[in-house]
Amino acid sequence: MIQLKKLFNFVVFLPGLFFAFALSGCVNGADDVFVSKNKIILGEQYPNVHFDQEVMIVRISQMLIIGQLSKNERADLYFERGVLYDSLGLWGLARYDFTQALALQPRSPAIYNYLGLYLLLDEDYDSALEAFNAVLELDPNYDYTYLNRGLDFYYMERYNLAQQDLLKFYEAKKDDPYRALWLYINELKFKPNEATQNLARRAKDLSTEYWGTYIVQYYLNEISVKDLLDKAKVFVDPQSSQYAEILTETYFYLAKQKLNAGHAEEAETLFKLAMANQVYNFVEYRFALFELAKLKTNSEQTEQAVVQRVKTTQAPNSKELDAE
Template identity: 35%
Template structure:
């Protein structure tokens, strides 16, 4: 499996230029090219929707609540196109007109995490959880922000609360594994293995548990990609799932100090243009962490 990383960049260029989502095998066991989807691009529908929402905001007779919803909707559309600063400004405007929106606080917390403004991120997630205490997304995102902010023990406490609310969520299990690994790699693996074996055969979570199996080495990486490509015909779904797969596979290699492979995988996760997924957002943070790790190793 490791050999296909040596040809990732060549394969990536060829596949992007061809605009295909196919893959090629070498001797039926090694990847010659990295599996790809066509990178997501803005659609005319998205652009028209932003235009119409902008026109709607020009109407003076809108109530504050309606105006807040329009800003929120336009912010979501900006976010899906990767226009993060415009999205953030719209979300802030939305809260100004109607503050009781936990999902907007959650989104702002994610933005602040991306730019390493962790105090602002914690405050935003706390606001989201105050308004919606049972929110799994806000709780998990707070744990992730604490993790990237170097507060592993607090992150662990937070992610444990999230898992207590929904133990069937494979992504929370993955993030607990990554968080706890900072303190105790053996315990982290044991907990993830327990979650994996306790999983329920739910169709909605099948893909997430495949990622857990890949992280644990319980299934061959190429098997996960083959099954994904065989079962997924929609390019948008394929791009989203490849973004997740490359991010978590990159994290596995990073945790093994195989930084060249991890960097290549994070770049593949970014290349799909799935801007709204945290795996796309935080791939940049992981690249930054690797840069500082290597820099510190060379300077010591």
């Protein structure tokens, strides 16, 4: 079972995230359909869209302060408030509530699953793995933990282990395109010569009730980016919150495609666009943020290496100094 000490070591998760979009000219070619000089395709944002969730948070908070509650009732309320905080992108507060719930209810797979996800996004891969293993010990059929543990292995570059979990996740619901997409993304690292062929085979079982099916069609070069945008406007009302959701998914998977092709700057722009739609509890939003943090770290490490190389090249040779 995961060590509770690591989970109770509360740190506000990735605070103070601010970025400016340098979009014009960053994404080229067919992707100009989504990003052009004078226009960016984003979902509508409404000030009161989260009003009901905010009201629920206030009510739960009042119950936790003044309510005469049993241990299990208190744990349930902390968990419910944590889920609400998570959906609003208040991940530090969510993480705190989940740890409080876990202290009261230490055998809850759902709590371990959330905390494992935060540990993964914090790049604490080993602790995340412990959390996900704890989930599956408590409930071997907890479906989404196979995705989360698979992603943990993927970002640890243990692609063969990621394949086992992502395949199990896919086989539980073969008409779900997002499961097929993550298998494909992993297989590009694990067995690239088979990845596209496997995706094409799995695409035959996908349901067009999911927006991700059209993203799969784009990955397979069956439709263009323009076709994707046209289908998006038909698939949901562009004025609805669902439009922001499908744009979040679209930008994320376009970004992963760019990143896998070695176009880091274009991928960075698309990851930022995925985040701009503010669908905080989508896996695509979470990992767009995660990928951006990794890109920033890689860029800083590259710059440091270049500076060090320049310094080494410019440093006078000790033998030459002795000769002088």
